[in-house]
Amino acid sequence: MADLSASSAGWRRLPKTSSVSLTEAATATHEFRVTSYSLLDGVGVGQHVSSSIFSAGGCHWIIRFYPDGCKENGSAAWSSVFLHLLWGATDVRVMYGLGILQKDGTEVWPVTQTATEIFEAPSDSRGYPDFVAKSWLKHSSCLDGDCLTIRCVLTVIKGSHVEDVDVGSVGSYAWSVFRIARPIFAAFWHCHGLVRELVARGSAKFRQAEELDPQGG
Template identity: 45%
Template sequence: MGNTFGSSPAKQCVLETWSTSFTEGDTAAHSFQVTGFSLLDGMGAGNLVSSSTSRVGDCDWDITFYPDGWKVDGGAHASAFLRLCKGEPGVQTNYTLSLLGKDGQVFEQVNLEHIFKSTGTFWGYERFVKKSKLQRLVSRNDDCVTIRCVLTVMRNHRTEEVRAFIIPTPPSNLHKDFERMLKDEEGVDVTFIVGDKSFRTHRHVLAARSPAFRVELLDPTTKEDPTKPVNVHDMTSDIFEALLHFMYIDALPHGSDLEKNAVLWRLLAIGDRYELDRLVTMCEGMLCQNINEQTVATTQL
């Protein structure tokens, strides 16, 4: 029956690779409780109290707290910072600074990321909490306040490459298997007589492809004796052969006669009769392509 339209070369499988980045770090928390806060209130901007040092990621850290703020801003805010006391320069961190009540309730919290380039440097939040809010908190908290820092120090990054060898999948040859089955007449169980030609086919293949054929060939109330051939009187043998080709291979056969508008119109009508929407659409597309100055006057619309 020849080659089919729409054939394309198989897609080429490629080797696929990917990689994963792993970041390792050390995490620890330190809580710094400041008692007798009323005695510190009014100590002036730039004056601080600091926690003891804690060791995280092979570095020593402390929390510095400025009750009246790091810089002069009218005493409106208290400031809190994390300071690198000892360690290698270029330490990458992320951390949170939280202001806690005596029951552990969080009143303020900031999240920060910073690379500490040298020892003695600090980084935090200049306007950590409003003094008015802080004073209300300590008045209900036995004149004390707690600043908690949860610190993660990045130690190293590593990237691992993963290679995936994709086994190439052969292209689908289902249509070729069905074409061979039709050509070799393997397991045929119904014969159609069209004009002076006979076509031996598989009733379940036709029934699976077309609701009309399903009723005609499988419905016990309509199907004829399965041993008798089915006579087809409303189409020529070449049209029926093209129909079978489509039913088994899902494509139209290639040939000059098929490209004629009269043949396409007949196939379109057959496709509509047997509820083959794809066949109808393919015929419509080819008919549209065939419209030109010579055919437009005779083309049916």
């Protein structure tokens, strides 16, 4: 039968290494307030208004809102919204959500969330041609004094890298300390044994001398 204690000791002697994969990302939120919405109704398919420039992940972005939609051959019954990469890196991996704020600013409707998208180059856009029905929007609680607020939550995924981690276990650390200190402890106990033996011999001889000469003379 194998000696389990010996096997366990051998396992503790094995070198241990560890690494971790770290993915970096940068998140930004931008709210784009569109005023005088009723004046934009009928502006024409493909016409848009743009937010100011905001930055995230080392790139610069804008939101484009199309009151009458972006499809030239489509219906003007839907408004469109897009996230547009103005300038920055190429092949940018992004997770984003676009939605309309309610009047109280605490809710977003409709909430639209994408999977990870790749913006291949500046001037690339991603978004929703059929973002919200114009008939619904005109009678909703999202218009606050003829103003509409669009919120974008944007996360730029920068990439991953690997780092080595020093995570030596208690068992391996203890074994290393014991391996170094074992000769020291062995020498100590050896000397301690010799001292005990010498003291015992000295005590025995002293007792023998007292027995032979009880008067000490």
